[in-house]
Amino acid sequence: MAQPITPAEITTALAALPGWQLERDALAKEFKFGTFREAMSFMIRVAFEAEGLDHHPDWCNVYNRVSIRLSTHDAGGKVTAKDVALAREIERVSWVD
Template sequence: MSTPLTAKEIQDALGELQGWARDGDALAKTYVFGSFREAFGFMTRVAFEAEALNHHPEWTNVYNRVVVRLSTHDAGGKVTAKDVALAKRMERIGGVK
């Protein structure tokens, strides 16, 4: 079972994650791309990273936007280090355009 982060740990992590915010008990960000193809390509690349971490995002896609919420189910839906690690990998793959 994963351990939830403290409010300070979450704030510190958000300081390293451009465009991310706390949304209740999750980390959240909306990625905007130039086209549906770019958005879907981003999601495909993130899917491989999520699988490698065995930690999968809650996300939606409409045309060129990907809305992401990260929390950890086995920690009661709270933010854990797993969420921060996946967010950092997502940032390396692609950001807001």
């Protein structure tokens, strides 16, 4: 079972994750793309990374926007190292300005 990380660890992680913030016990970010196709392409790239990490986001797509929230269900919905790792991978595959 994953363990929640400390507030200090979350602060350190967020410093290296531009645009991410802590919202209601989850790492959160909204990505805006030029088109729906770009947003869906991004979601597919993220899906492959998430599957590889066996950790899946709570997310929503509306046209050219993708909102992502990361928390770990088996840690009581708190932020764990798994969430930070997935956020880093999401940043790696993102090409949003």
